Amino acid sequence: MREPREERSRRRHRKRADADPTRPADRGQLSLTVVEATVATLLVLAVTTGFALAPPAAAPESDSLARQATDAASLVASVPAAGSGTLLGEACASPSDFDDRATRLHEAASAGLPDGAFVSLRTDVGSVGRPPPETARVRTATAVAPRCTARLEVWYP
Template sequence: MAEDRDRGVRSQTPRGQLSLSVVEAGVGAVLILAVAMGFALGVAPTDDGTAQLDLYAEDAATVLAGEPPRHAGATRVSEVVRSPDAFDRERDALRRRVARILPDNLLFRVRTPRGAVGFRKPGGVAVGSATVTTASGDVTIWVWYA
């Protein structure tokens, strides 16, 4: 035996191997257990829609920030916050414009440093928001499902 080891010959020791059917049965049991645990534990709660509402708010803010002013200013948003008189003059037009931008199933509130337009934000509902920064202050748009 010592001579065989010196010449690099391996001795034949018995090795154990799992049967392929035993491996398949183990994988199947783990898969069934995973599916059963999925039903038992349930799935994650559904999204409350905040991400979609944020997108609606961002879209409205982008449209308003890109529109030319009706009277003076760089954009429609900057015109509204330029002065208290400008806000008073543009308040109704801003409300109508935001209502046209957003889908019919949404309510909104636009808050500026000069005042706010739209509906009062309710408590306990999912709300999306977006903010546009202007030289005269931030304009924030909140949206929620009606």
């Protein structure tokens, strides 16, 4: 009499398990869908954590405004004078010299600024340009020449 098929299969399976004691008799497998869902969940959590913990970015507008102020100060400090030295250095010689050169200094400071931006230049001997209102976005920079330091304010209303 022949054994039923199921009984033979069980006996073969027991023999294999008995032959290799390190191998468990019943092994389970994770579903590929479960693995994919776990990996996707971890990825989403990692990305959201990265956004939550990232430092806030500086406002590009204020960086741009600071760069504009620095550029305007560089322009003012480097404009050559009619004689020797710089225009700023000559303008700081006396209040009357500043008044004579104020328009050229203001033009030099405003040369690289975009439309809508304003500049104000202040020295010990004089000033040129409108001062910014309290509600304006303002960045400052300094231009230095021999015997003179100018403070530039670049601002948007």
